[in-house]
Structures are given as structure tokens and as C-alpha cells.
Amino acid sequence: xxxxxxxxxxxxxGATMTEFGGWAMPVQYSGVIDEHRNTRxxxxxxxxxxxxxxxxxxxxxxxxxxxxxSRNLAAQQIGEMKLSAITNQKGGIIDDVTVYKRxxxxxxxxxxxxxxxxxxxxxxxxxxxxxxxxxxxTDLSDATGKIDIQGPIAQMILSEIVEGDLGSLRFYxxxxxxxAGVDAMVSRSGYTGEDGFEVYTAAARIGEIWxxxxxxxxxxxxxxxxxxxxxxxxxxxxMMLFGHEMCQTVTPYEVVYGxxxxxxKDFIGxxxxxxxxxxxVRKKLVGFELIDRGIARHGYPVLAAGEQVGExxxxxxxxxxxxxxxxxxxxxxxxxxxSELEIExxxxxxxxxxxxxPFYRRKK
Amino acid sequence: MAKPNPNDxxxxxxxxxxxxxxxxxxxxxxxxxxxxxxxxxxxxxLPALGRKVRxxxxxxxxxxxxxxxxxxxxxxxxxxxxxxxxxATPELINKDAFGEGWIAKIKMDEPSExxxxxxxxxxEEHIGTNPH
Numbered sequence: 001x002x003x004x005x006x007x008x009x010x011x012x013x014g015a016t017m018t019e020f021g022g023w024a025m026p027v028q029y030s031g032v033i034d035e036h037r038n039t040r041x042x043x044x045x046x047x048x049x050x051x052x053x054x055x056x057x058x059x060x061x062x063x064x065x066x067x068x069x070s071r072n073l074a075a076q077q078i079g080e081m082k083l084s085a086i087t088n089q090k091g092g093i094i095d096d097v098t099v100y101k102r103x104x105x106x107x108x109x110x111x112x113x114x115x116x117x118x119x120x121x122x123x124x125x126x127x128x129x130x131x132x133x134x135x136x137x138t139d140l141s142d143a144t145g146k147i148d149i150q151g152p153i154a155q156m157i158l159s160e161i162v163e164g165d166l167g168s169l170r171f172y173x174x175x176x177x178x179x180a181g182v183d184a185m186v187s188r189s190g191y192t193g194e195d196g197f198e199v200y201t202a203a204a205r206i207g208e209i210w211x212x213x214x215x216x217x218x219x220x221x222x223x224x225x226x227x228x229x230x231x232x233x234x235x236x237x238x239m240m241l242f243g244h245e246m247c248q249t250v251t252p253y254e255v256v257y258g259x260x261x262x263x264x265k266d267f268i269g270x271x272x273x274x275x276x277x278x279x280x281v282r283k284k285l286v287g288f289e290l291i292d293r294g295i296a297r298h299g300y301p302v303l304a305a306g307e308q309v310g311e312x313x314x315x316x317x318x319x320x321x322x323x324x325x326x327x328x329x330x331x332x333x334x335x336x337x338x339s340e341l342e343i344e345x346x347x348x349x350x351x352x353x354x355x356x357x358p359f360y361r362r363k364k
Numbered sequence: 365m366a367k368p369n370p371n372d373x374x375x376x377x378x379x380x381x382x383x384x385x386x387x388x389x390x391x392x393x394x395x396x397x398x399x400x401x402x403x404x405x406x407x408x409x410l411p412a413l414g415r416k417v418r419x420x421x422x423x424x425x426x427x428x429x430x431x432x433x434x435x436x437x438x439x440x441x442x443x444x445x446x447x448x449x450x451x452a453t454p455e456l457i458n459k460d461a462f463g464e465g466w467i468a469k470i471k472m473d474e475p476s477e478x479x480x481x482x483x484x485x486x487x488e489e490h491i492g493t494n495p496h
Contacts, residue, residue, distance in 0.1 A: 016403075032429045033404045228403075228430050293451070295407050295427050317406035317429055324407075346409070346425065 004049035005145050005203050006210055013224055021113030023050040025227050032228035036319045039192055039233055040362075043151030044225030045213055048198075049206060052116025052141040054109040054123065060134040061105045068126050069099065070252055070269070072262035076101045081172045081187050083260050085252050086119060087269030091276060092248040095119050096240070096257065100174050100187065108140075108185075108200075112242045116141055126268065145206025149213060149222070150196030150233075152362075157217040158197055161209075162186060166197070180212040191230065193237025194362055232316050235325065238287060238358030244298055245285055245313045245327055251276055254329070255285045256357065283310065284335040287357040288343075290324040292350040296343045302328050303342040303349060309334070312343060318359060325359050326352075367396040370462055374438070374478050375487035376420070381462065382438035388475050392438050393466040394426065394457065397491050402428045405457045408450040411468055415443045419477055424467055426457065435467060439477045445469040 001024045010017065015026035026047060028035060038044055056065055065073055071084035078101050086094040095115040100108040111119045120139050127135055149158055159166050163178040166186070174187035184201040201209060214222065231241070238256075240246055245255050252261040253276055263274050290296060295317055302310035315326030326343075334341060339354040369375065373383035379398035382390040399405065409425035417423045422434035423443070446468045450456060457465035472478075482490060 027430065028403060031403050033406075036429075232429055293407070294409070295432075297432060317427070319429070 002050070004047055005206050006047045006049060006147075009207065009210060010047065010224075015224070015226060018227065020227055021050060023113055025050060026224070028226040028228045029224050032226070032232060033319045035223060035225035035229035036232050038221065038223045039151045039194060039225050039229060040320060041152065042221035042223075043149060043154045043157055043196075043217060044192070044229065045210070045217070045222055046148040046150065046225055046230055047210070048146045048148055049144075049203065050113040051146055052111035052113065052119065052139070053144040053146070053200070054111060054116070054120055055138045055140050056107045056109060056123070056135055057138075058105055058134045058136045060132040061107055061136075064123065064127055064130070064132045064135040064137070065099065065107060065109070066265060067130055067132070067267055068123055069097075070257070070261045070267060070273075071099070072265045073099060073101075074265070078103055079173050079175065081174055081189060083172075085257050085260055086122060087252065087267070087273065088248055089269055089272065091251040091269040091272035093242070093246040093250055093252060093255075093257075094122055094248060096242055096246060098189070100185070102174075102176065102185070110146075115242060143203055144200055145203040145209075146198065146200050147206060147210055147213070148190050148192075148196060148198050149217075150190045150192040150194045151222075152195060153220055153222070154194070154196040157213065157220055157222055158186070158199075160216045161212050180209045182208055184209065191237075191239055192233040193239070193358065193360055194233075231314075232319060235314050235316055235327070236318050236320055236358065236360035240285070240327070241314060251281070253277060253281050254283055281332060283329045284332050285313065285327055286330050286335050286354045287359060288326055288328055288341060288352045289355050289359075290326075290343070290350055290352045292352075294345045294348075294350045295324045296326045296328075296345060296350070296352070301344040302330055303344060304331075304334060308344075320360050330354070366400050367462065369395060369397075369484040369487055371484045373484075374481035375484065375490075376436060376438050376481055377490060378420070378436045379491075380436055380438045382470075382478065382481065384478070385469065388441075388472045389444065389469055390439060390472060390478070391466050391469050394435060394461055395487070396461040399458050399461045399465070402426060402431065402433060403458075404428050405454045408454045408457070408467070410446040410448075410450065411443045413443055413446060417441065417443060417470065426454075437470060438481060439470055439472050440474055441470040441472040443468050444471045
């Protein structure tokens with residue numbers, strides 16, 4: 001198993017470690033619910049060094065990215081960040097990524113941990129096929145450290161050690177700056193449904209930022225948070241996780257990524273997706289709440305009129321809402337909020353109903 | 365750190381405890397070490413009253429935010445009482461695994477089965493060498 005540069009710090013903090021995407025990661029420190037609530041009310045600090053970073057530079061960088069990304073990046077400004085899918089010829093999702101434009105002809109693609117190598121191969125293959133030799137593709141994952149600070153007081157804490165004005169940094173925008181005296185890129189973004197920031201720097205220096213953030217943040221209530229809380233936070237916010245909601249046989253239209261799929265430009269998978277959009281999807285990802293007692297989990301069957309019609313992709317007990325929630329694929333006839341479903345939990349049927357996403361929306 | 369494992373009961377390798385109440389009845393639950401590993405219990409599926417169980421048969425389920433864990437019957441017999449309080453307050457297992465967080469009472473078919481379970485000392489040795 002691979003270790004992030006913060007591995008020893010997690011052990012020293014008493015974290016319970018788990019395997020995720022080939023990495024030894026902290027699942028929790030003080031407890032999932034405590035870390036979840038702390039991130040919703042104050043702030044949480046997350047080690048996300050396991051994620052991949054692929055740099056694409058040069059005069060044909062945009063041409064290459066336009067070829068592999070579902071999102072139209074033509075109008076992207078320097079300092080802007082865009083969520084995008086990478087799709088295969090059939091429109092299936094290879095990964096969901098964020099694309100930062102760091103300068104003219106200079107992009108950073110941030111990938112999921114387990115998909116990093118596949119993404120890199122895919123991008124290099126598209127580069128070869130199209131002869132985009134003037135796009136340099138470099139895997140910076142091992143050289144890059146990344147931590148997220150999320151929660152209502154994240155800005156106040158990070159401001160203490162960042163150069164520049166975080167207050168003027170807009171959502172899904174990034175700035176090149178220094179954090180704890182170390183060169184870093186900071187974006188206002190995250191995976192929790194709260195205000196917050198993602199911080200990128202050299203892997204060898206990420207520990208300094210982690211330590212100083214905990215030092216200055218501790219008196220205000222900043223606590224480290226593990227993958228357990230990251231998962232419950234993202235699910236409450238209606239955010240999807242690759243490997244659960246998405247895989248190579250699921251398309252952006254079947255999940256909630258129609259809005260990042262721009263059929264007006266050419267990219268791998270466009271023709272299949274165009275056809276699917278015209279024909280309409282057969283299944284759709286929805287949010288649900290359990291009416292009966294129990295917790296629905298990844299892989300549990302969804303039933304309607306006694307027949308299996310779909311599958312749960314993620315499910316948990318929502319600490320904020322105090323009830324069992326989840327995401328599931330259902331036939332389009334059942335996608336509207338209020339539709340009644342049954343979920344098979346250990347050979348018993350529990351009633352559930354479709355609800356609008358997200359489950360949780362922060363007060364602004 | 366987990367609370368000490370009381371000497372007044374016996375333990376399974378799967379982290380259940382069983383304590384003789386009176387006659388042939390035991391109260392059972394999971395150990396404090398087990399609740400630490402599980403963390404934040406948010407749902408307990410209790411066995412049906414009157415259910416016949418065999419020793420080390422899964423007969424209840426405890427779920428944390430992250431995981432689903434089977435609970436095994438420490439002895440064979442009949443479920444004669446379940447801890448209804450866990451339906452509304454499953455966190456009792458985290459707060460007091462050896463007391464208020466008990467799961468079920470079982471009327472034993474064969475009280476000698478208890479002899480094959482571990483003592484507190486044996487259980488501590490077990491979790492010392494096998495923390496999962």
C-alpha cells in the first residue's frame with residue numbers, strides 16, 4: 001500500500017487507517033460523526049494527497065483536453081477551475097476530474113486516486129491518436145501534496161497563514177500563492193457541501209502546511225477528519241463518488257453530470273452521448289430516504305412491485321439529518337421525488353422514497 | 365482506550381460477551397473493544413423474540429456509519445428478551461457496551477457451552493494478538 005507524506009502524522013494523531021484506492025488512508029481520528037459535525041459547524045482538515053495530478057502544457061494543451069473532457073473548456077479563464085468527466089467511446093465515465101487553468105497553455109487535471117494511471121494512459125493515447133505532440137503531459141501526482149480545509153471557519157483559519165486575500169477568491173477559482181511560506185495553489189472548492197479550500201503544494205512541503213494549519217486552527221476548533229466523514233459529508237451534499245455512482249458503463253446523463261457534458265464540441269464519447277440524449281436514458285441516479293428502519297448500502301437491490309429495478313450506489317446514516325439516506329439507480333419512471341421504492345436489506349424489504357438532491361444545503 | 369473486560373462473564377472470539385443472569389439465562393452484548401472498532405453505532409437489528417439460535421450463528425446486526433457487522437449468538441438457545449432501547453438509542457452500545465448496551469437475553473439449551481468461551485484474560489490475549 002502506498003503512503004501519503006502525512007502517513008506518520010495520522011498514526012501520531014491516533015487515526016484508524018484503511019486501504020482506499022491502493023493507499024493507506026485515515027478513515028477516522030475522533031470518530032466519523034464527531035468529525036462530520038465538526039466540519040459542518042467549524043472546520044475539518046483532510047489529507048487528500050492520494051488524489052492524482054496530471055499536468056498538461058504547451059500550445060496543444062487545450063486541444064488535447066477538449067478531446068478528452070466532456071466539458072467545453074474553450075472559455076476557461078486563468079485561475080478558473082472546472083469539473084469535467086472523461087468518457088470512453090460509448091460515453092461511459094472513465095473518471096470525474098477537476099481541471100485548473102494555471103496559465104496560458106498550462107492546465108492541471110486532478111483525478112481520483114484509483115483512476116490516476118488509467119486517466120494518464122487515456123490522455124496519452126488521445127495525444128498519440130490526434131498527434132497533439134505539442135501538448136506535454138506529465139504525471140505530477142507523486143510530487144504533489146494536497147489537503148482540503150472545509151467548513152464555515154475554514155477561510156478564517158487558512159487566512160492566518162496564506163498570502164493574499166482569500167475573501168476575494170470566488171467559488172471554483174484558484175490562486176497561486178504561498179501558504180505557511182511555501183509556494184502553493186489554493187482553490188475555493190471541496191467535497192463536503194461546506195465553504196472551504198483545496199491546497200496544493202510540493203509533496204515534500206505539505207507536512208509543514210498541515211502542521212501549521214492544525215496549530216493555528218486548533219484553538220478555533222479545526223480538527224483532522226478522515227475518509228469516513230469525507231464520505232458522509234459528500235453524500236449529504238449529493239456529490240457522487242467514482243466507483244460507487246460512476247464507472248465505465250455509466251454515462252454522465254444517467255448520473256447528475258448532464259450539466260458538464262457539452263455536446264456542441266467534439267470529444268471522445270460525444271456521439272454516443274448525443275444519441276443517448278436524443279433517445280433518453282433508461283435509468284437515472286436519484287437520492288432517496290428510507291421510510292422504514294435500517295440503512296441501505298452500496299449494492300443493495302432496489303425493488304418496485306416486488307421486482308428488482310435498480311441498485312443502491314451509496315448509502316449511510318446521515319449525521320446531519322438523523323436518517324438513512326442514499327443514492328440509487330432507478331428506472332426513469334421512478335425518478336421523480338415522492339416516488340416510492342423498496343430496498344432489500346438482508347432479505348427484508350424496507351420502504352424508501354425518492355427525494356430531491358442535495359440532501360443537505362448549507363445556509364449562506 | 366477500551367474499558368476493562370469484566371471478570372463476571374465469558375467472551376467469544378467475535379467480540380461478544382455473555383453473562384449468566386440466573387438459572388440458564390444469559391445476557392449478551394458486544395465488548396467495549398468491539399464498539400471501539402465499530403465506532404458510532406447508528407442502527408441495531410435485533411433478533412425476533414422466541415427465535416432459536418445456535419452457538420456462533422449470526423442473529424443480530426450492528427451498523428456504524430461505515431460498516432455492517434454480524435453479531436453472533438455466544439450460546440445456543442432461545443431469545444427471550446431483546447434490548448428495545450437500542451432501536452431509538454443505538455449509541456448505548458458505544459456508551460456502555462457491558463451494561464446498558466446489552467443486546468439480547470438467551471435461555472440456554474446447553475449451559476456447558478459457556479465453558480468453551482474465553483475468560484476476560486483469555487479474551488484480552490485474543491485481542492492482543494488479533495486486534496481485528
